[in-house]
Each structure stands twice: as structure tokens, then as C-alpha cells.
Amino acid sequence: MTSRAAAQPFLWTLCALNLLLAGLQLFVFAPLVGGGRSLDVSLWPGDLLFRADALNVAFGVAWTLTLALGLPVFAGPHNPVSMKQAGLFGLTSIGLLVMAYARQPLLFLLGWEVVGLSLWLLLQSVGWPGNLRRAAVAIHLPGLLLLLVIFIDPLGPFAPPQGGAAVAWSLLATLTMGAVVLVRCGYWFVTGWQQSFPSQALFCVCLDMLAAPFLLAKALVAAPWSDLGAWSLALMGAAALLGVLFASLTRSVDAALLVASSAVASALLGFGLAPLSPLAALGATAFLLVGALWLTMATLPYRGALFFAQGLLCAWLVSQGALDARYRMVAALLLPVVAFIAFRVADRPMGDNGTGLFGSVRVIPITCGLILLVGLVIFPQAAVEWVLRPVVSALAGGVGVPSTLQTNWGVGLLVRSQQENVLAALPATGIALALFLTCVLLYWLRGLARLITPTPAISRNTDNDTIALETHAE
């Protein structure tokens, strides 16, 4: 039996288990958390440890689904999933689920540390040539920082306040949370800049990065930031986004790292502005979710365009949210920077062997990812109403109700001010119809042109996977 064949059962078992976990969460929790309800669970009387609300369920499902669909995409033929690695990926799933449903900051921290530990052990098992000791410090240092703040300035549970208005997080707590997110993601980004990760580890690194800003979402369930805190987080996010932009000018960062870090920076921006504008919270949540979804399509040729297409709704929401909150610089930066990063993603390497196809294994997850993407782009109303709005409603302590965002199920999305002025409009479904009509017409015209032009010969260039049309002049 070849090593590749031997690895298949572990890979598929992992995928099936994660898929089952995602399905179970949807089946059990979706009816319970509908309509803004939540469920608190205790392991022993009087101590509520876990909480299921729309936010937690959305991220719990998204992460397990990403593990189920993304792993076959990143597992290359030269580094099949061994039993030990399968166990570590299982540990990652458990850690992510603890993070998702933790009600207490200490439990959240424990889940995060488990994710970090499994990632560190994975790096060791795949023979990553980087400095493992430094990686261990970088993984656990943010956790220690957070732990220190928990002791100095006790953080309350990640649950809405019981009656009355929530007291804003202290500036120290806000800054620490922002710094923890940046340090955790920044280390992987800087390390990936210097030295590429093996495919499986790269997948786990990206997932770890995309999970980090969830800390801010959790904090917003309980209370908002102060004005200075919001400004600081927005500044951190803008600086991080510009950092990613400048890093993208060099050619040594993996495409997946660029996408994950730009999604994290944009989410940091959005969550920073969230208490001032619920639209920014919607956009930030969407950035984290679509960043995870993109991982299933990371090896496709048009990955830059796919990232941009996925990020449109998110950037649109954060931009209008930033304009509402009078943070105009954010709105000015976001779309051009995301467009440029997507441009740089288009011709990036993907890990050490990520471009090698893994037979038909990748077809299923990539198809699932593409179906979700097309649904998100053509019909963002569903994503907004079924996922994003319930999630932001769960951030009751820190974010207002996104009442200015209106959904027209037939055409698209609209943002109105309190005075009923239209501020922004995204008729995505209507545009999809226009796109379909123009595509059909262009298809016929192109066919006609190919019939008329003298003996066109289409040859496929396998190196860069482009179709070249050579016309032989008579």
C-alpha cells in the first residue's frame, strides 16, 4: 500500500467527522438560537461555562466546515495526513469549538491555547525547518498577555449584561485584545514572509489567524469599546492592512497568508468600528467567514478574483459603516487595498506543493466552496438575513441593531439613514441578471467571430493553464 493510499482513511475520517460536527451544531443549535435566543450550559450547578448564540453557532459551524472542506484541498500528494497529524487536526477542531462556545474568557483562552498547541505539534510533525522554540513563544505569548489582563482588570463573561446599559471595556482591556490578535496573526505573517509553510501547516496557520479576531467579537457580546478604544482598534486594523499591502509588493508571501491576514486586518477594522456602526460589525463578521471559505478555493487559478468577489459584500458593509462612523480614511482605503492585494494573490505560490492536484479528492470541497461563493455573490440577501444579521444581533452588549440595512429579496441590499435617505445600494441579484444577459450575448458573438476568423486553433498551455488562440493568417 502506498503512503498516499494509507493516508486516505485518516483524511476522509477527519473530513467526515468535521462535517458531522458542523451538521450536528446546525441541527441542534439553529432552532434554539433563532430569533435572538441563546442557551447557557453549565457542567456543574452555578457555573455557566458554555453559551450557544447565533455568533457562536455561526463560527462553530464555519470552522468545522472549513476543516472538513479545506483539508483535502491543502493536503498534497507528498505530505499525506498521518495518524498523528489526524489526531492533531482533531485537537484543533476541539480547541476551535471550545473557543466558539466559551462563555468565560479563561475557557476561551484555554481553547485558543489548545489550537495553538496542536498547530505547534503539527509544525513539528511535518518537519517545518523554522525555529520551533520561537514559534512556541509567539503562540503562547498573546495568551499570557491576555491572562495577565484577566488578573489585573477582570474581564466579565462573554454574555450580554443582565439589565441596564453595558459598561464599556476599559482602554487597557481593549488595547490588549487588539494587540493579542495582532501579535498572534503578525507572527505567522512575518514568519511566512521569510519561510514558506508546508501545505497542511499553512492551512492550520491560516485557520488560526482567522480565528484570532473572534476574541473581539466575543468581547462585543458583553460590552462596547470606549471611543478611544474604538479609535485605537481602527488604527491598529488600518496599520495592519497597510502592512499587508506593503508585504504584498514582495513576492515571497503565500497567497493564503495574504488573504488570511488581509481578512484579519479588515475584521479588526470592522470590529473596532462596530459600536459606532452595526454595518461595520456585519462586514467584519463576513470578512472572517469568507476568509475561511476562500481556503477551500485556494488552489484554483482565479483565486485572486475569487477572494475579491467574496470580499465585495464585506468591503461594502465596512466601507458604509466607516462612513457612518465618520472614519472616512477606512472607507477610502479598504476597496483599493483589497483590490490590490487580490491582484497580488492572483500570481502567488501556494505552500510548498499546494498547486499539485490531489486527484479527484479536491473536486468535492472545491465544488462546495464554489456553490457557497456563487450563492454569496449573487444572493447576498440570504447571507445577510440568515447568518450576518442574527450574528450581529447576538453582539447585544456592544453593537446596536443593524436597522439601516434593508433587504429586498428580489434585487439586493440597501442602506438608509434614519431620515430615510438612501446611503448605499448593492443590487447584487439584479446585477447577476445583467451579467448573465451580457455573458450570453458575448458568448454568441465570440462563437460567431471564431466561425468567421480564418482557422483559429486553440491550444492549451499547460504551464500557466491559459488558453491561447492562434490565428493563422491566410
Place this chain on the structure above:
Amino acid sequence: MTPELAAFSDWTLALLPRLFLYPGGLWLLAALLLFRSASGGLPAVQPSRLLHDLARVNLLSAALAWTAIALLPFPGIPPLPYPVDRFVPLALLALSFLLDIKGGKASPLQGVVTAIVTLAVLIPSIESRTLFGTSAHPTIAVVASSLAVGIALVALLQAGEGQQSISGGVRWLSWLCLGLLPLWQFIAVEGAWLPSLTVVVALLLLCGLSRLLPDGGRAAVWAASSALFLALLGLLPALLASV
């Protein structure tokens, strides 16, 4: 009929003339022919060359650019029943550009200029604090934004965008029309003649300017730098505006 279905139906009916007559469709075809002849000379509009380029067209990329121009709030045609903000056509054009660079064929300069145009077109939105970017009177930010778009388009011509493919040409025209949009908020125009004439004049001016500049990368870099400078110049008052 449910309100959703009625909205979709109204949208479709309003969209068709925009897609196939003006400003998309026939009007776009005429503008594209003029643009090709102005930027690439008469050989660029020879039937054999046009058919050759059409046979190689990137469907989705060209369709996105075409759709973007059809959605623009041009004078001379009734507005869409469901409005479209400034962000949307910009995003469609950036996506069209990204779909054209499969295999890393685009030069970094094209990517940079696309980002600059995107920033420049967004400036009126930043100033008015809505993604529609409406402005009652011409401000420094709006004028600098339009100038930045114009110079960025010259840089794109120098970098080869527009002449290489049909989708590139349609995209260039869409950006030009986006740069001219603020004009129609200050001048009350009834028909399609004045906007068409303005587009023709602007197109000839920019193509002529591009031809006057020496060929090669340095002129394109200078043009891109000037466009960035103008965009930043426009961004500053937009950030400080009191709206």
C-alpha cells in the same frame, strides 16, 4: 405578484435599454471603436483585428465591464428603480481586471493604477459620507478626483491596458465614464448628446495626451505617480469635509 418579484421585474425592464442601447450596447460599441482608433490607430478597428480580438475575449471579464457601464447614472435615460452606488461599478471593474490577469500576465503597474483609479473614484463618496458620492457643487476633492482618474487612464494607456483586449477597452471606457460622473450632478442635461460629446472629447484628449508622451515604462510610472498625487490631494479635503 409579490413585491419582491415586482421589484425584480421593474429592474429587468429598466435594465434592458441600458444594457443594449445606452450607455451599454450600441453606444458602448461606438465608443469602443472610437477608443480603439484613437489609441491604436486605424489598424485597431479593421474587421479582421476586431474579429480576432472578439474570438479571444474573456467572457466574464468583458461582461463585468459592460455591466458596470450600463449601471452608471448617465443623463438621457431614466434612473434604475433600485439605485446603484458608486462602490458597485468600481468593484465590478476591479473584478473584471482581476479576471483578466490569470497567469500573472498583468504588469504590477496595471494593478497599482487600478487601485489608484478605485481610490480616486471613491473620493466624492468619502466627502459626502455616502457610497453614492453625490455632491451639490464642485469641490476641490471632486475636481482632483476627476483629474486623477484622467491621468491614471493615461498611465493605463501607456501600460498597454485597453489596446490589448476588448475587455480592457470596455473597462477603460467605464472608468472614464465614472470619472465624468460628477459633471452630471452640476450640469442639468436632458438628452444623451451632451454626455456622448463629453465622453468623445475626453477620450480624444486622453488618447492624444498618451500619444504625446514618449513610449516606455517611465512615462507610465510618471503618469501613475501624478495620478496618485492628485488622488491624495483630493482625499485630504474629502477627509476633512464637514458633512
